[in-house]
Amino acid sequence: MIDVRALSESLLQAEQTRVPLEPLTARHPELRPEEAYQVQLAGVKTRLARGRRVVGKKIGLTSKAMQDLLKVGEPDYGHLLDDMLLMEGEPCRRDALLQPKVEGEVAFVLKSRLRGPGVNVADVLRATEGVMASLEIVDTRIKDWKINLADTVADNASSARFVVGSRLLPAADFDLRRIGMYLEKNGQVVNSGAGVAVWGHPAAATAWLANKLAEFDVALEPGEIVLSGAVTAAVDVVAGDVVEAHFDRLGSASVRFV
Numbered sequence: 001m002i003d004v005r006a007l008s009e010s011l012l013q014a015e016q017t018r019v020p021l022e023p024l025t026a027r028h029p030e031l032r033p034e035e036a037y038q039v040q041l042a043g044v045k046t047r048l049a050r051g052r053r054v055v056g057k058k059i060g061l062t063s064k065a066m067q068d069l070l071k072v073g074e075p076d077y078g079h080l081l082d083d084m085l086l087m088e089g090e091p092c093r094r095d096a097l098l099q100p101k102v103e104g105e106v107a108f109v110l111k112s113r114l115r116g117p118g119v120n121v122a123d124v125l126r127a128t129e130g131v132m133a134s135l136e137i138v139d140t141r142i143k144d145w146k147i148n149l150a151d152t153v154a155d156n157a158s159s160a161r162f163v164v165g166s167r168l169l170p171a172a173d174f175d176l177r178r179i180g181m182y183l184e185k186n187g188q189v190v191n192s193g194a195g196v197a198v199w200g201h202p203a204a205a206t207a208w209l210a211n212k213l214a215e216f217d218v219a220l221e222p223g224e225i226v227l228s229g230a231v232t233a234a235v236d237v238v239a240g241d242v243v244e245a246h247f248d249r250l251g252s253a254s255v256r257f258v
Contacts, residue, residue: 007031018096023143024150032150033076033150040078052081052082055080056224056225056227057078057209057227058078059076059229060229060230063230070148075208076149087163091256095239097161100257101139102185102235102243103136104133105136105231106198110128110220110222111128124206127220133245133252161255163254176201176202179249184244185237185243198230209226241256
């Protein structure tokens with residue numbers, strides 16, 4: 001039988017001490033994604049009890065390449081808490097993280113509640129106050145990124161930090177499938193792509209999230225930020241690196257590691 005609380009505490013300790021764990025599924029091959037979400041939720045409850053606040057959700061594994069790699073057929077999700085948010089221009093401490101990578105994403109800011117099942121792209125666009133450029137700094141408490149679906153789900157979908165840009169624009173102004181993005185690291189373009197790489201449409205990924213959350217009797221609430229998924233592959237970072245995501249007409253988001 002899986003000890004949900006013990007696993008969540010081990011992940012929190014790894015985050016605090018910055019000593020990564022062996023894969024959870026190596027020790028517990030019976031761990032299924034359904035139980036892994038309970039581990040994630042237990043970790044979130046602990047953070048809330050310590051004074052943290054949920055400010056949104058992130059969606060992971062939205063690209064076919066990542067789904068093929070982990071042998072899954074749908075994305076996963078994690079929680080965004082207030083202490084994960086970096087203001088643009090605020091540096092990110094590299095020594096506070098274990099194995100960080102950075103990816104560019106379209107962020108949705110909600111103005112009304114989204115509750116599944118049955119949420120579709122049109123519902124998401126109607127419920128959206130606006131969209132923003134964003135960067136997600138993903139990290140894993142699992143050694144050497146040797147994760148499968150249950151490992152990353154339990155580990156809050158490998159969440160760490162995120163940055164949003166300075167422009168909030170109406171989603172209706174964009175065909176989010178066609179929106180282009182390029183990722184720069186230290187002034188050099190390292191990746192480029194378009195919104196269609198995100199589950200076919202970033203709003204479709206957000207609809208998936210609302211419907212998935214319904215399985216846990218959870219809704220997306222007004223004011224929440226939703227990171228819809230990586231437009232391109234993530235890049236590794238070390239102290240001194242600067243990463244910027246530039247989106248067509250949507251603006252940019254940047255982060256500097258110290």
